[in-house]
Amino acid sequence: MPREDLAARVQAARALREAAHRRRHLRTVTRRAGVVCTVDGRDLLNFCSNDYLGLSQHPRVIAALRDAAGEGSGAGASHLVCGHGAQHAALEAELADWLQAPRALLFGSGYLANLAVVQALLGAGDLCVQDKRNHASLIDGARLAGCAFKRYPHGDAEGAARQLASQAEGAALLASDGVFSMDGDVAPLRALAQVARAQRATLYIDDAHGVGVLGDAGRGSIDAAGLAAADVPLRLVTFGKALGSAGAAVAGDADLVAHLAETARPHIYTTALPPAQAAATREAVRIARAGDDLRARLAANIGRLQAGARARGLALLPSDTPIQPLLVGGDADALALAAALEQQGYWVAPIRPPTVPEGSARLRITLAAGHLPAQVDGLLDALARARDAVAA
Ligand SMILES: *Cc1c(COP(=O)(O)O)cnc(C)c1O
Numbered sequence: 288m289p290r291e292d293l294a295a296r297v298q299a300a301r302a303l304r305e306a307a308h309r310r311r312h313l314r315t316v317t318r319r320a321g322v323v324c325t326v327d328g329r330d331l332l333n334f335c336s337n338d339y340l341g342l343s344q345h346p347r348v349i350a351a352l353r354d355a356a357g358e359g360s361g362a363g364a365s366h367l368v369c370g371h372g373a374q375h376a377a378l379e380a381e382l383a384d385w386l387q388a389p390r391a392l393l394f395g396s397g398y399l400a401n402l403a404v405v406q407a408l409l410g411a412g413d414l415c416v417q418d419k420r421n422h423a424s425l426i427d428g429a430r431l432a433g434c435a436f437k438r439y440p441h442g443d444a445e446g447a448a449r450q451l452a453s454q455a456e457g458a459a460l461l462a463s464d465g466v467f468s469m470d471g472d473v474a475p476l477r478a479l480a481q482v483a484r485a486q487r488a489t490l491y492i493d494d495a496h497g498v499g500v501l502g503d504a505g506r507g508s509i510d511a512a513g514l515a516a517a518d519v520p521l522r523l524v525t526f527g528k529a530l531g532s533a534g535a536a537v538a539g540d541a542d543l544v545a546h547l548a549e550t551a552r553p554h555i556y557t558t559a560l561p562p563a564q565a566a567a568t569r570e571a572v573r574i575a576r577a578g579d580d581l582r583a584r585l586a587a588n589i590g591r592l593q594a595g596a597r598a599r600g601l602a603l604l605p606s607d608t609p610i611q612p613l614l615v616g617g618d619a620d621a622l623a624l625a626a627a628l629e630q631q632g633y634w635v636a637p638i639r640p641p642t643v644p645e646g647s648a649r650l651r652i653t654l655a656a657g658h659l660p661a662q663v664d665g666l667l668d669a670l671a672r673a674r675d676a677v678a679a
Pocket residue numbers: 396397398399401422424464466468493495496525526527534535
């Protein structure tokens with residue numbers, strides 16, 4: 288057999304994606320002002336960003352970024368060599384204080400942090416048990432770790448217990464998103480904590496979409512579930528969602544976090560975040576922590592979208608978070624709906640497999656504190672019109 292030609296394979300795969308309505312295209316945003324962004328020369332109302340509190344453009348966050356700009360554009364090295372500066376140390380301390388966790392450790396992104404946690408803690412002979420709808424980075428982490436990897440049906444804590452019980456030897460990590468990124472629902476965290484305790488597994492919660500939004504002082508889904516730091520030995524906080532920045536931290540048990548700091552490859556073999564980015568994130572944490580007013584506006588928008596959707600016969604998935612998906616089903620229909628919305632000035636992301644299960648393409652509507660009530664109403668009317676046009 289002659290060696291397979293990669294270029295030919297890539298072209299064939301692209302043709303298959305084209306036929307299945309699964310191509311993905313980059314859109315360039317040329318201007319962003321709050322919830323309005325300019326794409327291809329047109330202003331669109333943005334209903335697909337994870338900047339739930341609008342902190343990426345908050346004047347105080349931008350000022351913090353500017354004030355720290357004199358420290359330079361990069362950290363110069365990885366944390367363990369000489370890249371760990373005062374901004375990083377302060378951010379880690381302030382995160383631990385906010386989340387009431389013993390220690391926090393910075394990572395370049397949430398994706399890297401998830402690879403780090405699973406890979407640094409588990410190996411051959413160990414077990415990682417995960418919800419089927421977990422974020423891709425958690426799944427990739429388990430694959431890289433070389434441990435046994437078992438998944439349970441979405442949100443099914445008893446399923447998690449069964450999977451853990453099926454392999455009693457070796458160490459075990461039970462990992463779940465706190466808020467599921469494509470569904471918006473919240474994991475059964477109290478039940479998962481009980482299961483982890485009973486099965487002597489370590490519970491790891493990826494709270495990328497919970498922190499800043501849910502819980503007292505925006506501490507996230509773990510706090511909202513009435514759990515304490517001791518119930519959840521490790522959690523992921525990402526800075527790119529409600530904190531409006533970039534990067535991530537793993538917070539929790541001091542010994543486990545110290546182990547990550549010394550052994551996790553995605554921590555050791557990568558450059559630390561730029562100091563000014565850490566400074567901006569520190570300011571974002573302060574605003575999020577005191578941001579009950581922002582959370583109240585966000586909650587009002589969520590309630591308004593839910594009520595308006597009910598009134599118009601639009602079936603949103605059950606979710607009380609800023610992620611409000613409208614299930615569509617077919618990939619082509621999801622694309623057509625998104626295109627019809629864009630024509631009316633609204634940007635909503637169509638999400639298709641493999642990001643979501645086959646046959647469950649959807650519009651992933653995300654709300655922000657900065658959306659005005661009239662803008663939410665406008666989106667609802669546009670959705671109803673788009674639905675009628677696509678159905679016709
Ligand atoms: C976005 C996201 C991540 C990755 O975080 P980044 O900092 O963007 O790499 C991890 N987990 C979940 C659930 C996410 O939504």
